[in-house]
Every structure is written in structure tokens, then in C-alpha cells.
Amino acid sequence: MDKGTFDFSSFIAERVPPATAATTTGWDPRGRPKYDFGTGFPDPDSFPAEGLHEALGQALKERGREMVLYPDPKGFLEFREFIVDKLHRERGIVVEPDQVLVTGGSGVALAIFTQLLSNPGDTLITEEFTYPGTLSVMRNLKANIVGVSTDEEGMRPDVLDETIRNLKSKGIHPKFVYTIPSFQNPTGTDMSVQRRHDILTVAQNHGVPIFEDDAYEDLRFEGDRTPSIHSYDDTKMTLYCGTFSKIIAPGMRIAYLVVPPELISQTNFLNWGRPTSHFAALATYYYLRDHMDEHVAEVNDILLAKRDTMIGALGEFMDPKVVYNRPSGGMYLWAQLPEGISVASVAGKARERGVAYLPGPNFSPTGEGENYLRLCFGYADHEGIRDGIALLSQIFTEEGLLA
């Protein structure tokens, strides 16, 4: 008897979007573009494979037997103590290990804070261009996202103030201000100490918490560290997250968040069932404990040189109508074509021809920024950066963007 194939369609929960025909996630290592300036991948040659392997060997010798235990969902204590110490020394943050939650990558950290504070329909504030992963999380949770314009120091406090006032006049109290103060993704802007104070003051005056995403501060290759917004926050309204994806590798899937004591039980709840791999966490901890400073210095030397190569290649090959920044950290250039030119419309064709970049609308809550593109200088080697930028220039010309 053929009973026929079961039809699940009436069984799917309301939280789940409609099915699509996509059976893959679009990941295909063999289909990757020759010149990849798209995703924020670090330099593959500086991935510390040997150092991590050696560190893991030592960790397994000393603590291998604990691999058979279910790991503490918060991350193991010594690792959280290490993070507390790092945050204190480098970011001016003073917290207890219990306030730290190690997560399986930044995606989990972003989701936890957004799930913690936003109901469907709630309003969340970001920079006018921001990390697409954050936008995805917010959209999946059906948030209303409002962008605030930026200048060379990042989010503008006067515009933030006006934005919140306007929302409040409509009876809307935003749930948080999400900001990337250091080497903002994608614009590369870096808040001064004064700017951090000013943004914090506006948020405090309006009673709107700050969600500080500090993913790129470790990649400061010129100038001195700027303390985090969290370090200035005497009201303890700042939620903070950092990651090891940029200084080790995204493949580890290890990030962390920091919360005020009264929110610990609830962030622990939201992380339930998705603890970090203890195997990856042990290797990361043992490696960084002994090698962090030298490794970060090496990574930053490489990024500085690559930034200069990309800026040099743009100067040599690209039409001067394309303007861009010169960031002191991070791994992105944010480039702008003249108003009215859609670099977004050419992204698919450029990728087919071997050059990937991310166009402005990917970063915009409202899908604006057709004439912008983000170029990651972290992944390609120097020759690849030069050749890729030369090809990109050629594509822009041949596609009639720059006549």
C-alpha cells in the first residue's frame, strides 16, 4: 500500500518563514571568486594552525578527560577569567567572570541580545550602514530598524538624539542603540573618546541601552587603543560583545558577551542548548594565553600592509571619481561612487568575472546605498589585491559605471 508522501505544510510553526526551493546554504568552497573582497575573512597565511595544534595537544594532555563532560554552557571558568583580564587591560572594562558568556560565534551573541530585549515590532537603532549579520538577526526577530547617519567619527550624537526624540514623539521607546564604535563595519569609522562619551550621554539621557559590538578593536594597526563605551558607562546600560573570529579565525566559532549582573540568568537562558565546542575553546584559550600579543601584532602588520596595497591599487587603477577612506584598523575599505551610479547592480556580474565585493544596500536597514561598496583587504594576498582591483576597475568601466 502506498500511503503517499506526508505533507508537512500545515504543521510548520508560525515562527518559521515559508519554505523555499533552496536546499543548500549557498556555501560552496569550489565556487568561490578568484578575488574575494566580499566577506570579512582574515588573512589565511596568518591563521595559527601550528600554534593552535600545539596548544590543543597540551590542553588535551592536561584536561582531556573533561571532554567527556558536558561543558559549562557559559564557557569554562579559566577562559572567562582570561577574557575578563583582556577586557580590563585592553578595553577598560571591569567585570566579573560570571558576567561573561562565551558563545558559538558572534551570530549567537547578536541573537542573544536581540532576543533578550526586542519583541516583534520593537524599534532598534543602528548606524545607517551596519553589519549584515546584525540586520539578519533583527529582521528575523521582526524588529523595526532605524539607521542613524555617521560622519568620519561614526554615529552622530546629534542625529541619534533627534532620532530618539522623533521616535518618542510617536510613542516609540527604542530598545537599544547597536553600534560598532571601533572600525565600524562597513564604514571603517572609529569613534574618538569624546564621541564615545557623547553617544553614551545621549543614550543615557533618553534611557535607551547601548549594545556595543567591539569586533574590530583588536585589529587597530595604527594609533593607540581607545577605551570601550562600556568602560565609561557609570549607569551600566551597555551590553558588550567581542569575538575571536578576527584574531584567530571564523572557523573556531568563539565569541563572547558581557552583561550587567541582573541580566546574567536571562542571557544564560537564551544561550541554552548552544554551548561552544569545548575542544575549540580549549585550543583557543591555551593558544591565546601564551601567544595573544605577538599573534595580534603579526595579524595587524599584515593588515596594515594589505590596506596600503589596496589603497595603492585603487590609486593606480581606479577612476578618481571612486572615493574611499583610509582606516587605521579593521579590514575594510568603504568606497563611494558618484550619486546615482548603482554599483550594487553590477555586483553579480563582477562576481561572475572573478571579483566579489558587498554593495551598500547589504548594510542598510532600508536597502539604500546603491553607490557604495565594501572592499575587504583581509583575505586576498598582495598580488591578488592588485590584480583584483585592476579587474574591478575594468569591470566598472566596461559596465558603463564610470564613463
Next chain:
Amino acid sequence: MDKGTFDFSSFIAERVPPATAATTTGWDPRGRPKYDFGTGFPDPDSFPAEGLHEALGQALKERGREMVLYPDPKGFLEFREFIVDKLHRERGIVVEPDQVLVTGGSGVALAIFTQLLSNPGDTLITEEFTYPGTLSVMRNLKANIVGVSTDEEGMRPDVLDETIRNLKSKGIHPKFVYTIPSFQNPTGTDMSVQRRHDILTVAQNHGVPIFEDDAYEDLRFEGDRTPSIHSYDDTKMTLYCGTFSKIIAPGMRIAYLVVPPELISQTNFLNWGRPTSHFAALATYYYLRDHMDEHVAEVNDILLAKRDTMIGALGEFMDPKVVYNRPSGGMYLWAQLPEGISVASVAGKARERGVAYLPGPNFSPTGEGENYLRLCFGYADHEGIRDGIALLSQIFTEEGLLA
């Protein structure tokens, strides 16, 4: 100016339960009991630390550069192909790699299927005693959980049929039947081929999908493999999950699920932002590819011997009023004291005195089973099993459970 500490209380989303004073997750490796029969930990001596370390070294040599890429959230293709092949050979399951999703442990797999199919208030069916992690997921998602009684072969098809009929007569269509057919947790029951067919038939007749949790089949240390329910399901209504926590270690955080093609895009969506560590996945794949059969055989030899040690110790030290099963696989004994005796009420005191076990109510949707306990024989060594059971017997007597 002291602005005071920010009060988050009116900002918390509705999906989040009230805050508690707990700042830890209760994990404390130093506070662990001397004789731990509580959690389902594998044998620490058979954790393949050296094998994994060597496998990882080879993986990083061959594919280390891909660590800087964001890993495919589904798990990398070769790993999913390996799982497809394992499922085909060992479980009679015929699926494509795109139907496999590698997750960061079983908790994620359980959450994905439950999030996929259940709205708050929906009814889900389980065995009358089942895995506490599953109950947590279901409760967090505000499901109504209905247990079905079992016999020595696991869930009873006649009771399942009656349960679904009763629910339907009240206008309730259950969203799925969650079952652990092989070495059920905690009861250790193992469904025969006929029982698997019978449960499937009831589910098919009522149009209620099956969620088959196959966590323990790899740990069959006596007898031949029984094919999965999934393998008999010509209607493709069975959702399936497996794990590497039992044959490698929970600290890896690697499990997998299998879905019908039309649900792939939605399970991928629900896994968004929580991919497995590629570092841990590479090590697991390289190790199992070359060593799975010999390693699983070694693990099962160890578990068989430990089962016999625990049964021997119970026979030697424990009052014969305590009865228990003799499983051919898995890592648990399910023990029963006479009706009316609350072994649950003594669990805290026993743990203080050095012996941990999990009492029946932890496994029950309705908190029943005061006179039951689950004893894991996977973790303690032979001497520890004997000494721990002797002490447990003494505690039961001294606490007046067995006069």
C-alpha cells in the same frame, strides 16, 4: 553627577523568563560528586585525545586555510557525505547530503525540530519517561507534553493510538511523536523491528510525524543493529537526529539531523547563526573517517564490562527490592524502588554524600516517577562503580528508604 544604575526590567522581551539570582549555570568541575552516575557522560579513558589530535593535525595541514572562511552553516560537504554513508550502512537510511544538517550538539537539533513544528500550546508526544534536555526544549517553547507508557520494547503502539485518539476527540492534533527507539533514555528499552513498524503505522494512520532521536544506537554492545524507524518510513514523515557526543565526547558539540527535502530551507533558517565549530568538525571527520569502527567497538567493549560491573554491584550490595533492567546498549540502568518510596527526595542528600543519580521526575513530562532512578554506568571506573553502588545502598538504608 551620579545617574544611577540603569533599570532593564521594562526592556526585557516577552519570550524571556523572569530573571533569577543565579549568576552561574551550576557547572563546577571542582564540585563534582565522587561517584557520578547522574549525567550521561561517556568513559573518560576511551576519549580518543591522541587520535583526534593527530587527525586535526592532518586536517589543518590539508585544509587549514579554510579556517578563515565562515564555515558552511550546514557543516562541510565531505562531513555530511560521511554521515550519509554512515546512516546508509548502519541505519538503513537513504538520503542526500543536503538533507543533513550538522549542528552544535543535540540540544540544537532538538530545538530546531521543536521550533520547526510547534507553536506555544501545541501538543507533543513523548515516552512517559524521556530525555530531560528534550523536556527542557519543549517546555521553553511552551508545548503541552503528553507521555505514552512503555513496556520492555519501549513506547506501546496501542497506548500511542489511544492517546492520539483521545487528543483528537478534543480537537487536538499533536505536532509530532518524539521517540528514542534504541536504548531509550532513561528506560533502556530497545524497539524490535516489529515495534518500530507498529509505532510508525500508528503515526502514519493518524497523520502525526515522528521525531526519531537515535542518540544511543551506536552504543549497541550486544546483538545486531536494528534499522531506524526512518528506514521503514515510505511516507517520509520521520525527522531524525543523531550525535557524536556518545562515541566521541559531549565536549565536541557535534550532532546532526536529517529532514525531508521540503523542510531543508526551514531547518537551515532555524540553524542560522549557530554553526558548529569547523575546528571541531574537521577533527571529528578526519578521526572517524579512519577509525570509527575500531573506536566504537572499543567504546562498546568498555560499556558492556561496566554494565556488568554495575549489575554485579547492585546484586551484591543493593536490597533486592530495587529492580532494574539489563540493557544491551546505551549507558544507563533504570532502577525502580517499591511504589510509594521516594528515591527522588534523597537525591540531594546522596549527592552531598558523594553519589549522584537522576531521579524519575527529571524524566517525566508530569514530574512523576518518584520511585525511579537512572544510573549511568559510562563515566565511573569499575572500582568507582562498585564503591559508589555500595555507598548508595548504604545511603538508601540510612535514609529509611529500604527498611
